[in-house]
Amino acid sequence: MSTPHLQGNKGDYAPVVLMPGDPLRAEFIAENYLSDVRCVNRIRGMLGFTGTYQGVPVSVQGSGMGMPSIGIYSYELYHEFDVQSIIRIGTAGGIAGEVKLRDVILGQGACTNSRYADQYRLPGTYAPIASYRLLKTAADTAAELGIPVRVGDLLSSDTFYDDADSLAQWQKMHVLGIEMEAAALYMNAARAGKEALCICTVSDCPLRQEFTTAEERQTGFRAMMELALATVTKL
Numbered sequence: 001m002s003t004p005h006l007q008g009n010k011g012d013y014a015p016v017v018l019m020p021g022d023p024l025r026a027e028f029i030a031e032n033y034l035s036d037v038r039c040v041n042r043i044r045g046m047l048g049f050t051g052t053y054q055g056v057p058v059s060v061q062g063s064g065m066g067m068p069s070i071g072i073y074s075y076e077l078y079h080e081f082d083v084q085s086i087i088r089i090g091t092a093g094g095i096a097g098e099v100k101l102r103d104v105i106l107g108q109g110a111c112t113n114s115r116y117a118d119q120y121r122l123p124g125t126y127a128p129i130a131s132y133r134l135l136k137t138a139a140d141t142a143a144e145l146g147i148p149v150r151v152g153d154l155l156s157s158d159t160f161y162d163d164a165d166s167l168a169q170w171q172k173m174h175v176l177g178i179e180m181e182a183a184a185l186y187m188n189a190a191r192a193g194k195e196a197l198c199i200c201t202v203s204d205c206p207l208r209q210e211f212t213t214a215e216e217r218q219t220g221f222r223a224m225m226e227l228a229l230a231t232v233t234k235l
């Protein structure tokens with residue numbers, strides 16, 4: 001039984017899946033952190049792996065960029081592979097004034113400018129939120145590891161290059177960071193009765209024109225990966 005986008009069989013994914021946007025990051029995590037690891041997806045080069053971390057089964061699966069892409073992969077994982085929890089690990093642009101380069105954000109909620117929620121035909125505005133269990137476990141784990149985190153709202157945007165230049169408006173609402181996937185992931189989790197969390201490291205602060213180097217992004221990514229993996233062992 002494979003799906004249109006994932007070639008595995010039921011049982012090929014662990015109940016908890018870490019989802020970086022970049023499939024090569026999935027491979028990096030598999031090679032550097034997991035034991036007994038095997039590749040479970042190569043379709044479209046969107047690499048997925050399953051193994052164990054400190055004896056706990058875990059999968060890592062690339063999501064691609066944007067809500068349509070993570071929408072497809074997370075839907076198939078939740079509905080066809082019995083996945084219970086997805087933790088996205090990605091980068092974000094810092095928006096709120098106090099957010100600095102390399103900060104780690106736990107996305108408690110995800111505002112969005114996308115029409116993803118239209119499919120649910122709700123008579124109002126849906127508020128996509130993280131699973132409290134995942135959020136609390138990640139926050140507690142970060143405190144134990146001595147990794148400072150900020151907890152609050154993300155903005156999941158359909159545009160990376162945005163003609164409207166609207167970040168200052170979102171800053172007024174104290175949105176911490178902009179990325180492009182969390183809202184769709186949170187909605188898919190809610191609709192499936194499952195769990196999701198988005199953890200981001202701040203790779204740039206577009207309002208201040210500040211950017212990290214590739215090396216800084218790699219180091220920052222390691223702290224976030226280690227937080228996400230340690231969180232998995234506590235679920």
Ligand code: HPA
Nearest residue numbers: 091092093178179180206
């Ligand atoms: N915009 C959207 N997504 C992002 C950004 C950004 O500035 N930085 C990292 N992911």
